[in-house]
Amino acid sequence: MSEHKAVRTRRVSLGGAGKNRRIDIGGGAPVSLQTMWKEGIVPVLTDQAALTAVLARIDSLAQLGCGVVRFAVPDMPSADALNKIAGGSSLPVVADIHFDYRLALRCLEGDVAKIRINPGNIGSAERVRAVAERCREKGVPIRIGVNTGSLPADVAVRVQGGDLDRAEALVETALREAAALDALNFQEIIVSIKASGGEETVRAARLFSSRSDIPLHIGVTEAGPLIGGIVRSTWAICTLLNEGIGDTVRVSLSSSPENEVIAGRAMLQEAGKRTGGVTLVSCPRCGREGFDVHGFMERWERRLYGLKADITVAVMGCPVNGPGEAKHADIGITGGGGTAVIFRHGAVVKRVPAAEADQAFAEALDALIV
Ligand code: SF4
CATH class of the missing domain: 3.30.413.10 (Sulfite Reductase Hemoprotein, domain 1)
Structure with missing residues (x-):
């Protein structure tokens, strides 16, 4: 067992209208599974057959046990495409956004259920405030995603100087990002802290969960190809779940979303967090x-x-x-x-x-x- 005691997390509801199912994360809700879409989605803007195919694949991911599906939104056409998908999706849809806060605002014109941003790379406080206020109006939570490749410059310097190890740096960064939203009176937050190494991911998640009641999204980033990635992820994810840490899970693999979900459901079963099913x-x-x-x-x-x-x-x-x-x-x-x-x-x-x-x-x- 860890020397760190997990704090019971608060509950955050993923919003979304239309067909989207609401789903709770944290606060004792069942641990949910997530995956990420791996292709561009702009064709759905002009091709009805492409939209139908995306929605059908989301349905099949839901049948496999997926609870949430995330899409990269690198540009404005992708934001418009995501709004089309979110309007018909049977799963809550998350917009994954870096750097440009206007992409988040455009997605919030539709039925997205969660926005994943790093407040630290969105820019000025006014931009973060604009996103947070619109999220509050729509009842949409924000996931703060922190990984070792996106540490703020001052934190990275402290790591280089030996003041912090990388797990501590990830936690400090996540708490700082959460505090920035808290200062805007926005608490509908989920945090992910991911390192590409399993041991570092576990240490960071333990430390964060001992210091915050914010629900934690767990997983090992860049875990690897199908077999090696599953092995690395299983150790880290099951270790954390067995300690009561982790409210939602994504297994990141260089493989299909379906394989990520199948791997994740097996991990939840092994950790006793999922019963029933085939x-x-x-x-x-x-x-x-x-x-x-x-x-x-x-x-x-x-x-x-x-x-x-x-x-x-x-x-x-x-x-x-x-x-x-x-x-x-x-x-x-x-x-x-x-x-x-x-x-x-x-x-x-x-x-x-x-x-x-x-x-x-x-x-x-x-x-x-x-
Ligand atoms: S069930 Fe039959 S085929 Fe399969 S491993 Fe056992 S002996 Fe071999």
Whole structure:
């Protein structure tokens, strides 16, 4: 356990009108999952099919367990595009803004649910005030995002001089940014403090949570590619969650938003912060001739995780060991010798030719969760 004691956080509600669901962060609300959109969004301004595709993908992210989706807003067309998306999104939409406060004001003309800025890089106090006042009018909170690449010059000098280590510098910067908003009587704040190293991220989050009741968004920034990034993020995020630190989570990966959400939901499950939903178990396969576990998982993983059902699904490589090893599964599939086998709680309920495996599994699944 940490020597630092986490302060119970205040509760902040993400706003947003239209179809957007409201979501609470902090104050004992369930820990939510976030992801970030990875493509430009300007085409939605002129292409209805592009808008429809973005909204459909947001729907599928919601089904996977995502609670909030963030978009980069680098210019005014992106701000206009985000307002179009926010008006139809089934998830709260966050605008991620650097440097130009006018982009935040433009986004606040629409249904964005949160603005992510660094007050320190937005410019003069008047500009920060303009954003905070508009956020207050709209009931939209602000996330202050601090990372080691954006420390204020005076703090960076103290780090170089040895007065502060980088975790302390991140916390000092976040508290300073929060104080700037507090001075404007704006307290609807969420803070993220991210370092690219897991240990530094954990130390900074512990220190911040011992000094502030502001809800904390946790994650490791630039965590890496899919596998290495998940390993690094899992250690840091689960360590913090197990200490009661962290109100909302994003797993930053050089991979798709869907993989970020799937990784995040597994972390929440491992940390005991999420129960229910589909649990997938599958064997690694071995040299025995059997069922194509890897191919089946590639085709079915997202679909299964998107189901609203509290079930365990097993995908096993051979009928000799598979059903027995996965006796606890509510439904499973395996096979060998050109045959696929559907089983429930270890007992075979159907055999079909391997080419009909997906259809037979889909029918058995439908029968189970109707
Ligand atoms: S279930 Fe069968 S195929 Fe899978 S690892 Fe075990 S023995 Fe190998």
